[in-house]
Amino acid sequence: MIFNSIDFWIFFPIVTLIYAVIPRKLRCVWLLIASYYFYMCWNVKYAALIVFSTVVTYTAGLLIEKLKSRNAKKWVMFGGFALNLGVLFFFKYFDFALNNLNKILAAFSIQVIQNPFDILLPVGISFYTFQALGYMVDVYRGDCRAERNFLQYALFVSFFPQLVAGPIERSKNLFRQIHEVKEKRLMSPAAMTQGFIMMLWGMFMKMVIADRVALFVNGVFEQYYAIGTVEAVLGAVGFAIQIYCDFGGYSAIAIGAAKVMGFDLMENFNTPYFATSIADFWRRWHISLSTWFRDYLYIPLGGNRKSKFRKYVNLMITFICSGLWHGAAWTYVAWGMIHGFYRVAGDLLKPIREKVLNLLQVKRDVFSFRLGQMAVTFALTSFAWIFFRAESIDRAVLYVKNLFLRWNPWVIFDESLFNYGIDRREHLILLAALLVLVIVDIVRYWKGVNLGEVLCRQNLVFRWLVMYGLALSVIVYGVYGVDFDSSQFIYFNF
Amino acid sequence: MILIPASSYTLIFNGAGMKKGLSYCTKCVCFFVILALLISSAYNALKWKDTTGEYLSSVEQLYSTPEGLIDVVFVGSSHCYFGIQPAVLWEKYGIASFDMSVSSQDKNSAYHDLIELYKTQNPSVIYVDLHALSYDKQLVVSNVYRNYLSLKTSPNSIALVNKYVEEEDREAFYLRFPIIHTRYRELQKNDFVEYAPNSFGRGEYITCRAGESWLDLDIVNDPAVGDLSEKNREWLENMIALAEEHNSRIEFIVIPFPVGAEEQAILNAAEEMLAKENYAYTDYNRMTDQLGMDFQKDFADAEHLNVYGAQKLTSLLGEELVKKYDLPDHRGDERYWQWDTDLKWYENTLACQRMSETVDPREYVSVMTDLSDCITLVSLDGDFLNSEIDYFEVLEPLGMNYEEYRTGGKWIYRDGRLEKISENRIGAETYYDFSRYDRIKIAYEGPMNPENIAMGRKTYQGSSPLTFATYDTILEKMAVCRQF
Numbered sequence: 001m002i003f004n005s006i007d008f009w010i011f012f013p014i015v016t017l018i019y020a021v022i023p024r025k026l027r028c029v030w031l032l033i034a035s036y037y038f039y040m041c042w043n044v045k046y047a048a049l050i051v052f053s054t055v056v057t058y059t060a061g062l063l064i065e066k067l068k069s070r071n072a073k074k075w076v077m078f079g080g081f082a083l084n085l086g087v088l089f090f091f092k093y094f095d096f097a098l099n100n101l102n103k104i105l106a107a108f109s110i111q112v113i114q115n116p117f118d119i120l121l122p123v124g125i126s127f128y129t130f131q132a133l134g135y136m137v138d139v140y141r142g143d144c145r146a147e148r149n150f151l152q153y154a155l156f157v158s159f160f161p162q163l164v165a166g167p168i169e170r171s172k173n174l175f176r177q178i179h180e181v182k183e184k185r186l187m188s189p190a191a192m193t194q195g196f197i198m199m200l201w202g203m204f205m206k207m208v209i210a211d212r213v214a215l216f217v218n219g220v221f222e223q224y225y226a227i228g229t230v231e232a233v234l235g236a237v238g239f240a241i242q243i244y245c246d247f248g249g250y251s252a253i254a255i256g257a258a259k260v261m262g263f264d265l266m267e268n269f270n271t272p273y274f275a276t277s278i279a280d281f282w283r284r285w286h287i288s289l290s291t292w293f294r295d296y297l298y299i300p301l302g303g304n305r306k307s308k309f310r311k312y313v314n315l316m317i318t319f320i321c322s323g324l325w326h327g328a329a330w331t332y333v334a335w336g337m338i339h340g341f342y343r344v345a346g347d348l349l350k351p352i353r354e355k356v357l358n359l360l361q362v363k364r365d366v367f368s369f370r371l372g373q374m375a376v377t378f379a380l381t382s383f384a385w386i387f388f389r390a391e392s393i394d395r396a397v398l399y400v401k402n403l404f405l406r407w408n409p410w411v412i413f414d415e416s417l418f419n420y421g422i423d424r425r426e427h428l429i430l431l432a433a434l435l436v437l438v439i440v441d442i443v444r445y446w447k448g449v450n451l452g453e454v455l456c457r458q459n460l461v462f463r464w465l466v467m468y469g470l471a472l473s474v475i476v477y478g479v480y481g482v483d484f485d486s487s488q489f490i491y492f493n494f
Numbered sequence: 495m496i497l498i499p500a501s502s503y504t505l506i507f508n509g510a511g512m513k514k515g516l517s518y519c520t521k522c523v524c525f526f527v528i529l530a531l532l533i534s535s536a537y538n539a540l541k542w543k544d545t546t547g548e549y550l551s552s553v554e555q556l557y558s559t560p561e562g563l564i565d566v567v568f569v570g571s572s573h574c575y576f577g578i579q580p581a582v583l584w585e586k587y588g589i590a591s592f593d594m595s596v597s598s599q600d601k602n603s604a605y606h607d608l609i610e611l612y613k614t615q616n617p618s619v620i621y622v623d624l625h626a627l628s629y630d631k632q633l634v635v636s637n638v639y640r641n642y643l644s645l646k647t648s649p650n651s652i653a654l655v656n657k658y659v660e661e662e663d664r665e666a667f668y669l670r671f672p673i674i675h676t677r678y679r680e681l682q683k684n685d686f687v688e689y690a691p692n693s694f695g696r697g698e699y700i701t702c703r704a705g706e707s708w709l710d711l712d713i714v715n716d717p718a719v720g721d722l723s724e725k726n727r728e729w730l731e732n733m734i735a736l737a738e739e740h741n742s743r744i745e746f747i748v749i750p751f752p753v754g755a756e757e758q759a760i761l762n763a764a765e766e767m768l769a770k771e772n773y774a775y776t777d778y779n780r781m782t783d784q785l786g787m788d789f790q791k792d793f794a795d796a797e798h799l800n801v802y803g804a805q806k807l808t809s810l811l812g813e814e815l816v817k818k819y820d821l822p823d824h825r826g827d828e829r830y831w832q833w834d835t836d837l838k839w840y841e842n843t844l845a846c847q848r849m850s851e852t853v854d855p856r857e858y859v860s861v862m863t864d865l866s867d868c869i870t871l872v873s874l875d876g877d878f879l880n881s882e883i884d885y886f887e888v889l890e891p892l893g894m895n896y897e898e899y900r901t902g903g904k905w906i907y908r909d910g911r912l913e914k915i916s917e918n919r920i921g922a923e924t925y926y927d928f929s930r931y932d933r934i935k936i937a938y939e940g941p942m943n944p945e946n947i948a949m950g951r952k953t954y955q956g957s958s959p960l961t962f963a964t965y966d967t968i969l970e971k972m973a974v975c976r977q978f
Contacts, residue, residue: 006665189518425679464525468532476536481672482663 001041003199003253004207004480011038015160016261020187027181028155031261035160039123042164046122049087054157056083057132061139061146061153077140081133088129091122096328124164126325130292132157135171137296144171152178161257165250167268167288177263187262193463194452198256200470201440201451205249207478208433212426213242215479219420221389224399228408231420232386232399239389240382241434244272247286256452271445273381276373278342281381289325293318312347316340326388331396335388342380429477539685540674542643545596546575549682549689552595552697553644556611559592563830564615565821566591567742568697569608569733570623570749571599576798577749578621580696581840582808584833587816588823592617593697596644598637601626601729605736606654610645612740619819620737620744621811624764627726628757632658642667643674683931690970694835700801702847707793713755714779719766720759730764734773743819745774749807750787751797753779776814778807785810801844838867839968846973849964855888855978858962862907863891868973869928871954871963874902875918876941878959883978885960904936904947928965932972 001007015034022030040047060080064073089097095115102112135156138144147153156174220227220235227235251268258265268288275281282290298318304311316337323336363369386403390396411417418424440451447454455463545551552575566589568578574595583589592615594607604626611617632638642658645651647668655667666672677685730746737744746768748761761777768775778785785806792803799807815821824830845861852858862870872892878885879900886899893912894905904916906926916924916936923937934949947954947963949972954963956977966973 006669189514192518460521464528467525468529471529472532472536475533475671476540476675476678478675481675482666 001038003250003257004203004478007041012257012260019261024182028152028178031160031181032151032155032158035155035158035163038160039158039163042123043120046120049091049122049125050128050158051154052087053084053129053132054154056080057136057157058147058150058153060136062148064136064139065146073140077136080136084129084133088125091119091125093324093328094119127166127168128157128163130289130325131168134168134292134296138171144175147175159258159263161254161261161263162265165247165254166286167251167254167266168292169265169288173264173266181262187260190456191262192260194450194456195256195259195261197452197455197463197467197470198252198259198450200256200467200474202249202252202254202256203474203478204433204470205245205252205437207249207474207480209430209437210242210245210249211479212422212430212433212477213238213245215421215426216430217242217389217421219422221391221399223420224390224395224402227399227402228406228411229403230408230411231417232403232406234417235399235420236382236386236403239385240273240378243385243388244269245437248272252450259452267450271441273378274374274441274445275377275381276370277377278339278346278380281377282339289322293322297321312344315343319343330393331387331390334393334396335384338384338387342384433473433477537671537674539681540677541670542639542674542677543685543689543692545640545644546572546697546699547597549684549692550695550699551644551689551692552593552695553607553610554688554692555695555697556592556594556614557646558693559614559832560829561614562616563590563824563832564592564611564617565589565824566619566621566815567608567611567615567617568593568595568621568623569599569604570595570621571625572597572699572798573625573749573751574599574623575697575699576701576794576800577804577807578811579698579700579801579804579808579840580833581698581837582805583812583815584696584825584837585840586809586812587821588825589812589815589821590824590830590833591696595623595697597640598629598632598634599626600629600632600641600658601725602654602657603641605729605732606645606650606657608733608736609650610648612736613650616740617742618821619815620733620742622733622744622746623749624746624761625749625751626729627722627760627764630725639673643670687931690968691839694832694968695839696833696836698804698836700840700843701794702801702843703794704791704800704802705793705795707789707796708752709750709779709782709789710752713753713758714777716755716758717762718755718759719762720756722760722763722767726760726764727767730767734771745776747775747811748777748779750778750782750785750799750803778810781810801840835968842866842868842966842968842973846964846966849962849976850974852976855883855885855960855962855976858976858978859888859891862962862964863910865964867966867968869965869967870907871926871934871936871947871961871965872905872907872912873936873947873955873961873963874899874904874959875946875955875961876959878902881959883960888960888978928972929967929970932965932970934963934965 001011011034015030019027019030019034036047036050039050057080060076063076067073067076094117098113098115105112135144135147139146147156152175155178156169156171159169159174159178162169217235217238220231220238223231248269255265255268266288268286270284270287272281272285275284298314301314301317302310303314319336319340320333321336322339323332323334326332326335357364383400386399387393387396390399415424418427422430443454444450455466543549543551543554545553566583568574568580568591570578570593572595575593575597578591578593578595580589580591580593583591592611594611596603596607599607604622608620632641638658642655645654647670652668655664659667734744746764753761765775765777787803787806792799792806794800794803824833842865845865849858849861852861862868872889874885874889886894886896889899889912892905892907893910898905898914902918903914905912905914907913915926916922916938918938918941920938920940923935925933925935927933928949932949934947937946937948939945942955942957942959944953944955947961952972954972954975955961958977960978961975962978963975964973965971
């Protein structure tokens with residue numbers, strides 16, 4: 001079941017309504033049943049993987065807390081990691097590893113190994129596995145107590161709004177709210193309204209912008225060998241917009257749906273393309289994952305507490321892992337490495353950059369400077385997205401060559417850009433929708449509040465007009481139905 | 495929230511209390527009611543409207559027909575709505591007939607369309623065109639939509655969809671928005687304003703255009719009997735059962751078209767089956783001589799009769815109809831105004847065709863004066879006084895006054911009256927509303943200037959002194975424009 005399906009829009013009100021009226025002590029059980037049903041709509045068998053991960057990490061949590069010896073705690077934690085990552089490896093990386101091994105074997109003229117398994121990647125496996133692993137580390141560090149109530153723990157791992165594509169919640173934040181379900185009253189009208197607005201906004205981002213720009217991006221990336229500079233630039237920028245609206249849209253729906261039911265999930269995106277540096281970008285992009293890697297990988301590796309060299313190695317390891325987390329392909333690894341390189345190079349070049357800016361007497365506290373920084377950061381992240389989107393490294397390299405070597409400004413004027421999946425009318429709709437996105441993000445950037453909060457402060461008439469506008473835009477201009485190959489949310493595959 | 499019992503509000507709303515909870519619920523109800531109305535409006539604009547082409551919809555025409563008026567129904571595909579003109583049966587016999595036909599109407603669609611018709615009508619006679627025997631699947635996507643998205647949502651329309659659409663696609667057909675929402679790319683005036691003939695049309699399509707067709711009489715007269723598939727047999731039985739359940743007589747016909755050998759063999763098999771059970775079957779392909787069918791002039795294209803061919807077929811069918819059945823003559827009954835208007839539409843179409851073909855301005859005027867529900871702009875421009883044609887003589891039957899004539903200008907001819915509305919004087923400019931949406935600009939920017947008569951982007955002033963622009967107020971469109 002995906003958020004932009006009619007099934008979800010039938011499922012969600014029913015779940016919420018029953019959740020609201022049943023006795024409090026049954027609410028957790030109800031949410032757990034709903035969450036498993038939500039997942040099993042996609043694949044019944046693979047729900048067993050969530051059960052497995054839940055049982056392993058629940059038991060590990062209890063053991064870690066109970067055991068006195070630090071070494072024993074460590075071994076239990078490693079065991080929990082090994083079992084969970086083993087499952088993740090098998091389902092997500094086995095094919096990739098075997099293919100690479102076969103390439104090496106082939107180079108030495110050794111017979112290749114046939115893959116004995118027909119593996120289907122379980123939706124959201126990276127998300128719930130990381131959430132469960134994070135919990136284990138938190139218990140090990142003493143940041144949170146081990147959960148005794150198995151049902152509540154199972155709900156923590158499988159809570160349906162964030163089950164398949166995050167945000168990857170922290171144990172402290174979500175457990176507190178799950179515990180409160182029994183005790184506190186639920187749902188404030190303002191939160192329900194805010195949540196509903198966020199769900200509408202997420203649908204708008206996904207169905208009106210992401211899926212529309214995807215038609216153009218797919219057109220450009222399919223013709224990677226023939227495109228010139230202009231198409232390559234627009235394709236990369238288009239994918240930057242697509243993936244933001246796709247994943248940001250999903251997160252908005254997830255956060256909104258949870259909010260309607262009285263849960264506050266962590267923010268996952270905070271105007272990432274207004275970032276003024278790559279470090280700033282990672283504070284704004286997929287916040288739940290980047291902070292997970294910071295807290296559970298980068299810092300344990302030593303972070304920036306040791307030498308500069310170790311810091312750079314740690315950064316590269318973290319970004320390569322982040323790349324691999326996104327998918328079992330060298331393109332994702334390359335994407336992670338590029339971001340790691342940006343961070344390392346940015347740090348190394350900082351003194352030179354400072355000197356040049358001082359020499360040129362560039363004012364740094366003015367808007368134009370920040371705007372320039374935003375533009376450069378956006379260009380760098382968009383460039384990296386080329387590797388993320390490309391089918392292979394070879395194709396990405398050819399795409400980049402075309403980007404720099406096939407200057408063709410005439411395509412801006414001769415209308416040939418309309419041959420990449422969307423026509424003039426669709427371009428206009430896209431531009432209008434992007435204008436709305438930019439306005440919403442600017443408000444978010446300046447005021448620090450999301451659309452739901454902004455609208456809840458406004459008069460009812462204005463709020464309703466915006467909500468009607470969003471709902472009708474989704475229904476009429478959304479990319480869905482028989483005419484389009486409506487894509488799933490990109491991050492479901494990670 | 496709407497369904498939550500009042501006693502549970504306090505449980506639900508954090509610190510809000512019963513009063514605030516109720517107020518919030520009321521707002522929610524209002525919000526979703528308004529949203530439903532907006533979505534409904536969007537649906538009305540976006541929905542699939544045409545079953546016949548050019549926004550004509552036999553289904554909409556059925557829905558606009560008051561209960562219990564239709565006596566004779568013709569069920570079939572485009573062969574039917576091209577070939578059977580209910581206006582002819584109305585004009586000659588006062589028979590209230592209706593073409594329950596949809597482009598490429600297949601067997602499922604024919605059966606369920608008839609069920610839909612029976613919801614409000616009690617026809618005495620049903621004629622079923624058997625072209626549907628020759629195909630099970632739709633070949634053109636738009637015809638799938640015409641056949642499966644036109645009925646109002648009901649158990650009948652759902653049963654229709656279930657018979658044809660694959661299970662994974664059914665949701666889109668039930669909800670319709672997943673299919674129709676992309677029509678935002680093609681919306682036109684008639685998506686927002688009902689196409690006039692849908693309020694009175696009787697299911698037919700009227701066209702005077704001529705295209706060549708043919709008929710291989712060896713095939714038509716070949717007695718070879720083919721296989722009647724289980725689907726075809728079942729359909730015939732179901733149609734018969736449905737008609738008899740509603741006490742209608744049912745007959746089966748083949749409307750003239752260039753039949754192939756394989757299809758003729760299937761028709762022969764159907765004939766054989768129907769003969770065994772004593773159901774009337776008439777293959778009009780075998781009666782083209784009796785019909786006086788001219789394959790150069792009576793077809794709109796290879797497959798379909800035009801209005802002239804349809805006149806011949808409907809007239810013969812009408813003669814047989816009145817011989818066989820005692821059908822009431824409803825002419826003069828006000829409840830049957832749709833058949834009266836339909837006849838005017840039919841007559842106006844034929845008249846406009848004559849007006850567009852004639853080279854004689856006198857004939858144009860003669861036909862024009864007989865037209866009802868039309869407005870004609872008459873323009874005299876340029877050096878008309880010194881022309882070989884005596885324009886005054888042409889225009890006198892309209893009631894032209896010589897003094898007004900001498901100075902030229904623009905006149906409106908409507909309901910038998912000619913009224914001058916503009917002089918040929920530089921700078922003169924006026925407007926005339928043909929209908930709610932069509933306003934014509936009448937100006938004078940110099941002799942024979944194309945901009946002298948304009949409606950939207952179209953200009954109507956030609957290079958000849960006399961211009962007629964005849965507007966059809968039934969169809970709300972410019973019907974014919976000629977210069978002499």
